[in-house]
Amino acid sequence: MTTTPTHVISAGADLFADAVAAQAVDVTRVDWRPPMTGTESDLATVAADPLRRDANARALAAMLDVSAMLVDVAPASEVLGLERGQFLHAGPPIEWARASGPLRGALMGGAALEGLVDDPEDAVRLFETGDGVSLDPCHHHAAVGPMAGVVTPSMWMFVLEDPATGRRTHCSLNEGLGKVLRYGAYSPEVLTRLRWMREVLGPLLQRAVRGTGPVDVTGILTQMLQMGDEAHNRNRAGTLMLLRDLAPAMVSSGMDSADVAESLRFVGGNDHFFLNLAMPACKLALDAARGIEGSTMVVAMARNGTDFGIQVAGTGDEWFTGPAQVAEGLYLGDYGPDDANPDIGDSAITETAGIGGFAMATAPAIVRLVGGSVPDALATTRRMHEITLGENPRWTVPVLEFQGVPSGIDVTRVCRTGILPQINTGMAGRVAGVGQVGAGLVTPPADIFPAALARLAELTRSRS
Amino acid sequence: MSRPDTSASTSHVELRSGAYADSVTLLQVSRAVQGVDGVAAAQVAMATGLNIEVLTEMGFEVPPTATANDMVVAIRLAEGGSLEAALAGVDRALADANRRSDSTAEVAPHRTTATAARDTGDAIVLVSVPGASALVEAMDALDAGRDVMVFSDNVSVEDELALKRTAAERGLLVMGPDCGTAVVGGLGLGFANAVDPGPVGIVAASGTGCQQLLALLDHAGVGVTSALGVGGRDLSSEVRGLATREAMRRLDADPAVELIVVVSKPPADDVAAEIRAYADTLATPVSFALLGAGQPDLTEAAEAVLTRMGREVPTWPVCGEAAAPTGGTLLRGLFVGGTLASEAKLLAAAALGTDAGHTFVDFGDDAYTAGRAHPMIDPTLRLDHLARAAADPDTAVILLDVVLGHGAEPDPGTVLAPVLAAIDKPLVVAVIGTDGDPQGLETQVRALVGAGAEVHMSNARATRRAIELVQSVQPSQGASA
Numbered sequence: 001m002t003t004t005p006t007h008v009i010s011a012g013a014d015l016f017a018d019a020v021a022a023q024a025v026d027v028t029r030v031d032w033r034p035p036m037t038g039t040e041s042d043l044a045t046v047a048a049d050p051l052r053r054d055a056n057a058r059a060l061a062a063m064l065d066v067s068a069m070l071v072d073v074a075p076a077s078e079v080l081g082l083e084r085g086q087f088l089h090a091g092p093p094i095e096w097a098r099a100s101g102p103l104r105g106a107l108m109g110g111a112a113l114e115g116l117v118d119d120p121e122d123a124v125r126l127f128e129t130g131d132g133v134s135l136d137p138c139h140h141h142a143a144v145g146p147m148a149g150v151v152t153p154s155m156w157m158f159v160l161e162d163p164a165t166g167r168r169t170h171c172s173l174n175e176g177l178g179k180v181l182r183y184g185a186y187s188p189e190v191l192t193r194l195r196w197m198r199e200v201l202g203p204l205l206q207r208a209v210r211g212t213g214p215v216d217v218t219g220i221l222t223q224m225l226q227m228g229d230e231a232h233n234r235n236r237a238g239t240l241m242l243l244r245d246l247a248p249a250m251v252s253s254g255m256d257s258a259d260v261a262e263s264l265r266f267v268g269g270n271d272h273f274f275l276n277l278a279m280p281a282c283k284l285a286l287d288a289a290r291g292i293e294g295s296t297m298v299v300a301m302a303r304n305g306t307d308f309g310i311q312v313a314g315t316g317d318e319w320f321t322g323p324a325q326v327a328e329g330l331y332l333g334d335y336g337p338d339d340a341n342p343d344i345g346d347s348a349i350t351e352t353a354g355i356g357g358f359a360m361a362t363a364p365a366i367v368r369l370v371g372g373s374v375p376d377a378l379a380t381t382r383r384m385h386e387i388t389l390g391e392n393p394r395w396t397v398p399v400l401e402f403q404g405v406p407s408g409i410d411v412t413r414v415c416r417t418g419i420l421p422q423i424n425t426g427m428a429g430r431v432a433g434v435g436q437v438g439a440g441l442v443t444p445p446a447d448i449f450p451a452a453l454a455r456l457a458e459l460t461r462s463r464s
Numbered sequence: 465m466s467r468p469d470t471s472a473s474t475s476h477v478e479l480r481s482g483a484y485a486d487s488v489t490l491l492q493v494s495r496a497v498q499g500v501d502g503v504a505a506a507q508v509a510m511a512t513g514l515n516i517e518v519l520t521e522m523g524f525e526v527p528p529t530a531t532a533n534d535m536v537v538a539i540r541l542a543e544g545g546s547l548e549a550a551l552a553g554v555d556r557a558l559a560d561a562n563r564r565s566d567s568t569a570e571v572a573p574h575r576t577t578a579t580a581a582r583d584t585g586d587a588i589v590l591v592s593v594p595g596a597s598a599l600v601e602a603m604d605a606l607d608a609g610r611d612v613m614v615f616s617d618n619v620s621v622e623d624e625l626a627l628k629r630t631a632a633e634r635g636l637l638v639m640g641p642d643c644g645t646a647v648v649g650g651l652g653l654g655f656a657n658a659v660d661p662g663p664v665g666i667v668a669a670s671g672t673g674c675q676q677l678l679a680l681l682d683h684a685g686v687g688v689t690s691a692l693g694v695g696g697r698d699l700s701s702e703v704r705g706l707a708t709r710e711a712m713r714r715l716d717a718d719p720a721v722e723l724i725v726v727v728s729k730p731p732a733d734d735v736a737a738e739i740r741a742y743a744d745t746l747a748t749p750v751s752f753a754l755l756g757a758g759q760p761d762l763t764e765a766a767e768a769v770l771t772r773m774g775r776e777v778p779t780w781p782v783c784g785e786a787a788a789p790t791g792g793t794l795l796r797g798l799f800v801g802g803t804l805a806s807e808a809k810l811l812a813a814a815a816l817g818t819d820a821g822h823t824f825v826d827f828g829d830d831a832y833t834a835g836r837a838h839p840m841i842d843p844t845l846r847l848d849h850l851a852r853a854a855a856d857p858d859t860a861v862i863l864l865d866v867v868l869g870h871g872a873e874p875d876p877g878t879v880l881a882p883v884l885a886a887i888d889k890p891l892v893v894a895v896i897g898t899d900g901d902p903q904g905l906e907t908q909v910r911a912l913v914g915a916g917a918e919v920h921m922s923n924a925r926a927t928r929r930a931i932e933l934v935q936s937v938q939p940s941q942g943a944s945a
């Protein structure tokens with residue numbers, strides 16, 4: 001029909017928007033700007049792909065439909081089939097020669113933990129020669145790892161499952177802050193703690209989870225977002241909710257009461273403990289969208305300390321990588337920008353799923369920690385809505401009128417606006433063995449989005 | 465960015481990488497800077513090929529590294545002028561241009577049509593971004609289930625087909641690309657004349673053709689409820705009337721529409737036949753104004769519509785009188801309206817022959833608008849050519865159009881008048897406008913007549929008059945027509 005429009009959206013010359021307004025009709029003006037250099041033609045090709053709209057709708061729905069239940073805690077050797085000498089790490093694939101300081105440090109500590117060497121320093125030769133050791137991304141094994149993300153066979157893993165499909169994802173147990181393996185530290189105290197986690201904490205959590213029954217991690221995420229956590233750099237409410245669920249079964253596990261008390265103290269004193277559940281919950285959701293032909297949705301963002309890589313629903317398991325950036329933020333003690341390693345870790349999976357930096361507005365308490373102000377935080381979450389396909393009705397932000405978090409990063413929208421995903425992150429020391437030096441904000445290297453777009457365009461052309 | 469010593473040169477060119485503003489905004493910025501004391505000439509523009517050409521002609525040297533993504537600021541100072549002040553003027557004008565009338569500063573505006581549509585209820589989408597990006601924005605509209613008008617030109621026919629096929633699958637309407645004019649339920653979009661609602665519905669594969677009909681019907685007292693532009697290529701053998709069909713279907717379904725008029729630049733014959741056959745399946749009668757050799761001109765088409773509706777055909781107004789030619793033999797048509805230019809060319813070809821050297825330039829053509837505002841907004845290029853035509857001893861008569869309505873220049877008559885007054889050749893002007901247009905039809909006509917022009921409301925009548933004047937200096941050639 002040809003009824004009078006009540007509203008006009010105008011993209012382009014303001015003059016035409018003005019002319020509509022002069023006729024007393026409401027106008028929404030799009031603040032259009034040229035896309036990233038050289039992407040016009042690929043953008044048009046992908047926009048015209050007849051598969052795109054439905055593929056993206058399916059990808060978004062698949063991600064949002066997943067619920068993640070914590071169903072078990074068990075060694076990586078059992079649940080991932082890792083064998084002696086096999087090492088998983090964060091980010092896209094990398095070899096020892098290009099590995100950054102913190103990744104090297106974590107691998108060296110991991111080798112000592114597994115008894116491949118007595119002194120972590122001796123592991124350098126092992127990795128240089130590649131004799132009896134192999135490296136592989138966590139993402140290739142249904143797992144995610146924070147920071148260096150190193151996983152060895154004897155480490156205990158959280159096991160998350162989507163009850164509708166039985167699919168599973170995994171993540172190691174969080175070690176706390178400061179001098180820890182995931183930040184590249186490998187001193188004797190680091191290894192002592194990891195052994196205690198292997199001998200005491202892991203088995204106790206296994207009994208507790210098996211005794212309590214599945215724990216609804218997605219549900220806890222829903223609540224913690226309302227309680228001031230963005231589930232990347234702040235997980236305090238989530239950690240306490242997990243303890244609330246597991247503490248009774250831990251106490252009645254029959255294990256030594258001093259060990260139980262120590263475990264409760266360790267988890268309760270580690271505000272990041274829940275991060276290692278948020279991450280695999282996000283991966284579980286995003287993996288549901290993998291391999292959807294024609295979809296431009298990002299299903300993983302991950303860094304290995306050298307490269308930043310993304311994977312996209314419509315491009316299979318291909319990684320699009322560029323140099324990882326150094327975060328901007330605040331430093332611990334005397335550390336400064338020269339001490340920081342480029343961005344590292346699989347934890348950007350939280351942003352990929354719409355929390356972390358994307359949900360900054362919900363976590364005013366961490367805004368300063370990552371070097372921002374409250375208005376910046378609100379603006380950041382709003383800005384991320386410009387590059388995402390939709391909202392998550394389950395995860396909402398009270399201060400934004402309970403608007404759902406921005407969900408499903410769209411490669412085309414990033415190329416069109418030049419707005420890069422905002423990531424909240426910790427910073428590891430550049431030198432192996434140092435540990436954490438700060439926390440801050442970082443974005444992916446811009447070039448990887450046009451690269452992914454070019455591949456999507458190539459696939460589109462091959463279909464037509 | 466380092467700026468050169470202000471005393472060292474009177475000509476200044478700088479590139480601003482990563483800065484962007486649309487061509488209309490930059491036109492306003494350029495004008496504001498031209499008004500700064502001590503500035504002799506100023507041009508702020510994106511460094512597209514055409515704009516570099518314009519800047520070069522103005523005597524500026526644009527660095528060879530400039531790309532279409534760079535903004536060029538070019539300033540020539542008058543004696544004693546201050547570059548400092550001129551550049552401050554640039555920055556001020558750019559800042560002013562970015563200031564929105566509604567000050568919802570807290571919430572950043574949407575960056576894509578997709579997100580704007582997500583937060584907006586039932587809306588129609590108007591896309592006027594550069595052609596290479598138009599498909600992407602327009603596809604957002606279709607994805608959100610909205611009709612879209614694509615004003616942008618320089619859009620490939622492949623992109624047009626992708627949009628129109630998608631729209632056809634979803635029952636949506638794509639007006640354009642290169643759709644200059646639409647009236648949807650009384651709301652004018654792009655360049656549209658202000659008309660009263662009424663019994664006529666127009667489907668237009670021609671922007672200024674549509675405007676000519678709107679203006680003539682309005683003068684005859686017949687209102688138009690909707691005029692749906694479909695883009696100049698819609699009736700080509702590639703696009704095959706995809707949008708024309710949907711627009712006709714909608715007008716047929718509108719009980720207010722008693723007669724549908726389809727106006728188009730010369731269509732592909734077989735497509736025209738298909739559309740005529742489709743018209744026969746509709747309940748509402750359809751009149752056709754398909755331009756082409758031997759076909760009725762737009763004014764005759766408007767007269768046929770009036771007759772078909774049982775209305776009287778009025779006398780189309782003429783004001784002023786062109787002087788007699790004093791030399792030269794050629795007709796120079798300088799148009800902002802593409803269809804008006806084609807109409808004039810067709811009429812002249814019939815009367816004067818095709819290879820006689822008469823020229824009909826359409827400044828709205830893609831070649832003149834890549835990275836530049838449409839001549840209905842930015843008169844610079846036409847004014848430049850007008851001066852050249854006036855100085856050319858071969859020119860016998862100059863024929864112009866002035867198009868009024870929403871979106872067009874706020875006061876074209878005042879801009880043209882001093883230039884026309886200085887020309888000693890006969891001037892015939894077609895003014896396409898209505899009494900309701902924001903520029904004021906009467907004011908515009910008065911300014912043009914005052915500058916010595918003979919002003920017609922009908923482009924065809926203006927053209928015939930110009931032909932007559934040319935023939936008066938070469939009677940032997942005109943006799944055969």
